[in-house]
Amino acid sequence: MVESSNPEPTARQDGSRYALSNLFRTSMLPRLALIGVVLLALAGAFAATAGWLSPQRLTPEKIVARFEEYNGVHPGFRRNHAKGVCVSGVFESSGEGAAISRASLFRPDASVPVFGRFALAGGNPFMADSPAAVRSLALNFALPDRELWRTGMNDIPVFPVKDAQGFYDFLAATRPDPKTGKPDPAKMEAFLKAHPEAPAALKLITGRQMAEGFADATYNSLNAFEFVDAHGTETPVRWSVMPVDPPKPDAAPEEGENYLFDALAGELESAPLRWRLVATVGEPGDSTSDPTIPWPDGRRKVTLGTLTLDRVEDEEHGPCRDVTFDPLILPDGIASSDDQILSARSAAYAVSFREREGETKEPSAVEIANPGSDAK
Ligand code: HEM
Numbered sequence: 515m516v517e518s519s520n521p522e523p524t525a526r527q528d529g530s531r532y533a534l535s536n537l538f539r540t541s542m543l544p545r546l547a548l549i550g551v552v553l554l555a556l557a558g559a560f561a562a563t564a565g566w567l568s569p570q571r572l573t574p575e576k577i578v579a580r581f582e583e584y585n586g587v588h589p590g591f592r593r594n595h596a597k598g599v600c601v602s603g604v605f606e607s608s609g610e611g612a613a614i615s616r617a618s619l620f621r622p623d624a625s626v627p628v629f630g631r632f633a634l635a636g637g638n639p640f641m642a643d644s645p646a647a648v649r650s651l652a653l654n655f656a657l658p659d660r661e662l663w664r665t666g667m668n669d670i671p672v673f674p675v676k677d678a679q680g681f682y683d684f685l686a687a688t689r690p691d692p693k694t695g696k697p698d699p700a701k702m703e704a705f706l707k708a709h710p711e712a713p714a715a716l717k718l719i720t721g722r723q724m725a726e727g728f729a730d731a732t733y734n735s736l737n738a739f740e741f742v743d744a745h746g747t748e749t750p751v752r753w754s755v756m757p758v759d760p761p762k763p764d765a766a767p768e769e770g771e772n773y774l775f776d777a778l779a780g781e782l783e784s785a786p787l788r789w790r791l792v793a794t795v796g797e798p799g800d801s802t803s804d805p806t807i808p809w810p811d812g813r814r815k816v817t818l819g820t821l822t823l824d825r826v827e828d829e830e831h832g833p834c835r836d837v838t839f840d841p842l843i844l845p846d847g848i849a850s851s852d853d854q855i856l857s858a859r860s861a862a863y864a865v866s867f868r869e870r871e872g873e874t875k876e877p878s879a880v881e882i883a884n885p886g887s888d889a890k
Pocket residue numbers: 577578591592593594595598631632633650651652666667668673677678681734735736737805837838839855858859862863866867870
């Protein structure tokens with residue numbers, strides 16, 4: 515047998531010893547140290563992104579926990595806009611939006627099925643309906659080629675704060691003090707000082723003309739988005755859903771904990787309800803990042819089409835319970851803007867959804883006996 519002159523064993527002879535001896539050659543040590551430093555830096559960056567190194571950092575989990583502190587935990591229900599009903603119908607395009615957005619639902623003659631949800635803002639699914647309750651309409655448009663557009667809109671003219679931290683602080687400041695049943699004025703004062711955009715926005719919100727019910731309300735996207743046309747040109751927009759021939763307000767006194775929902779169900783059972791979907795086009799200088807600032811009157815409006823709703827169901831039986839109306843579920847032709855609330859909403863809705871989907875469901879406060887007609 516011929517002895518090898520090579521003092522090092524080959525990998526075939528002893529893989530582990532070979533590898534180890536190579537690794538611990540003195541020339542490798544600086545390289546190893548460098549790899550270690552890079553790995554540590556990467557781990558630090560991940561930890562910082564996840565918020566582990568800055569416990570004060572606002573996360574979607576903390577936001578959802580704040581809704582739960584405010585309203586209590588109601589298993590199976592949305593952590594905000596908890597009380598609601600499902601509706602469905604159709605959206606028919608006017609063709610007028612096609613010049614500013616290449617989204618297929620704005621093409622002339624496009625008609626797409628829609629389902630949605632009317633709700634009241636707030637995390638208590640058993641709250642009593644009241645004239646001042648903020649009403650919302652969320653919609654899911656099912657476009658061809660399995661594209662979806664989801665949007666959640668409120669019947670207020672602007673949002674009270676310009677970012678997620680503001681909303682988080684707003685919830686703490688407006689939470690009723692258990693001793694008095696009212697928000698603590700000192701906390702509210704501190705909040706208004708810390709968020710200088712809020713006083714003007716709250717003035718617009720509290721001074722708004724309130725609708726009688728769900729059917730005669732106008733619902734606004736509040737956040738801005740970008741419409742993208744066939745050439746890739748972006749146009750800033752905010753959109754609204756405005757009632758067409760709303761039913762006459764009921765002269766009878768408001769009775770019952772669910773009077774707003776009962777009236778809506780009655781209206782939908784007797785005839786379809788129609789709204790116009792309208793885009794307001796922003797001009798240079800109009801803020802797209804701050805939903806507390808209204809755009810000046812007189813901005814160009816584009817009627818995108820008509821929404822007809824003709825069916826109402828309770829959450830247990832309808833299509834809207836097990837979805838989340840994430841504002842960043844957008845089709846080609848509609849894009850996010852520079853408003854950071856949009857990504858904060860998207861993340862918080864996902865946390866709320868994850869929590870409620872894992873919980874046992876109980877029936878909603880609003881039960882619909884006879885789903886509305888299917889008449890178109
Ligand atoms: C930082 C700001 C915001 C936070 C943290 C937030 C949080 C939430 C959460 C956790 C839900 C429940 C989601 C689910 O379980 O599916 C929700 C629902 C909703 N939010 Fe927001 N929201 C914010 C801003 C807004 C804004 C600006 C609008 C504008 C119109 C809005 C409209 C709605 C609507 C309509 C719903 C109910 C959707 C449905 O019926 O499922 N939110 N929000």
